[in-house]
């Protein structure tokens with residue numbers, strides 16, 4: 073069956089529409105209708121009008137809804153992807169900023185306290201091999217951290233005057249600016265270059281903040297390294 077819709081003009085009349093077509097009997101009270109199929113623009117909608125346009129027009133809200141649903145899914149997928157990226161980045165960032173086992177964190181650095189004893193030069197070589205250097209103490213906070221965290225009582229730090237007596241430099245070649253952490257022994261202030269042969273600094277943790285002492289570099293002692301987490305070689 074065709075689903076085409078035809079519009080018609082209907083005129084009601086008491087008169088018989090056409091004698092030749094319809095034979096009417098006497099006393100007939102039937103009301104006759106004259107039906108005219110029209111394609112004119114007067115009709116609500118012309119049958120000449122393209123049917124396809126009409127269907128598309130009627131279905132547009134549905135198509136729009138489908139597009140909205142599709143877009144919603146695209147946004148959900150993009151949001152999930154962003155979330156995965158953020159989590160991955162966050163895990164990577166945290167991993168890279170967490171000190172390895174046996175290293176202790178302080179601010180943006182990691183610190184390693186040795187369990188073996190070596191002379192000053194070998195201690196520095198070991199720190200370098202691990203991606204760091206003997207500790208360079210730049211603030212009171214760092215000094216306090218080193219006193220509290222070390223489970224050893226004395227260890228080498230990265231300070232020496234081996235190149236020029238009395239001119240103390242850190243292992244990164246920077247000059248010692250603040251001498252306030254030098255200790256005191258037998259009422260005499262350090263560094264004292266005892267026996268003319270004390271060119272390396274050691275931290276004694278049982279002396280409080282003023283815990284630096286100059287000692288002969290050839291003596292064996294434990295040591296403490298400092299490193300950026302990204303440089304540490306395991």
Ligand SMILES: [Ca+2]
Pocket residue numbers: 207208209210214298
């Ligand atoms: Ca430091």
Ligand SMILES: [Ca+2]
Pocket residue numbers: 233234237238265269270271272286
């Ligand atoms: Ca010295």
Ligand SMILES: [Ca+2]
Pocket residue numbers: 262263264265266270285286287
């Ligand atoms: Ca000394």
